Amino acid sequence: MTDELPTHRRTVTIEGVDLEGGFELTGTLMDERPWASSPSAVPLLHHLSLTLRIDAATMTITDARAIMHTYPHEECPSIEPAFRSLIGLSIMRGYTRAVQERLGRQCGCSHLEFLARAMGPAAIQLVSSSARRRGVTAIRPDEEERLDSWLVNTCHLWADGGVGFEKESMNWHPGSDRYPAPSVDELRRRHDA
Numbered sequence: 001m002t003d004e005l006p007t008h009r010r011t012v013t014i015e016g017v018d019l020e021g022g023f024e025l026t027g028t029l030m031d032e033r034p035w036a037s038s039p040s041a042v043p044l045l046h047h048l049s050l051t052l053r054i055d056a057a058t059m060t061i062t063d064a065r066a067i068m069h070t071y072p073h074e075e076c077p078s079i080e081p082a083f084r085s086l087i088g089l090s091i092m093r094g095y096t097r098a099v100q101e102r103l104g105r106q107c108g109c110s111h112l113e114f115l116a117r118a119m120g121p122a123a124i125q126l127v128s129s130s131a132r133r134r135g136v137t138a139i140r141p142d143e144e145e146r147l148d149s150w151l152v153n154t155c156h157l158w159a160d161g162g163v164g165f166e167k168e169s170m171n172w173h174p175g176s177d178r179y180p181a182p183s184v185d186e187l188r189r190r191h192d193a
Helices: 077-088 095-103 110-133 147-151 165-168 184-192
Strands: 011-019 023-032 044-055 061-070
Touching: 011 110, 023 110, 061 077, 077 095, 077 110, 095 110, 147 184, 165 184
Parallel strands: none
Antiparallel strands: 011 023, 023 044, 044 061
């Protein structure tokens, strides 16, 4: 391990809060040169933020605001309004692809687009954290929308027909048991007992 300062540091922070009828999620991305001690060495390359308001009933974005606080080119902030195209987008299935289609490559800013993509999964975690904060112990979507419709293929655990759904078939639900959740084998033993 070296005592030298890092050459580059990227920090991404995403924070969410409950609002009446929804949530607000703010992501911040900073690119720094920790070794740079003078303005000419540009110690702070990027300081960008993106705030999304999300309707709890529909899980759609109702407002989106990008702000470039520190940026490398005078023209950079001209892309901020493009991020309003996130309004109306569902943060559920297809979110990442839709963000890339609307704001990827020459249509946006690669750093803000990266931040927007990272905020989709964080929004799902915000829903879970919000429920737990309110004392709801098991996260269940509305009756009309089954758990698998918004978790299927989001990761290896929730692969179609995978471990998460096998657990659900034994009356386990996210947030209904200890953390981390028990293994399939343990749930099967309980279920068969």
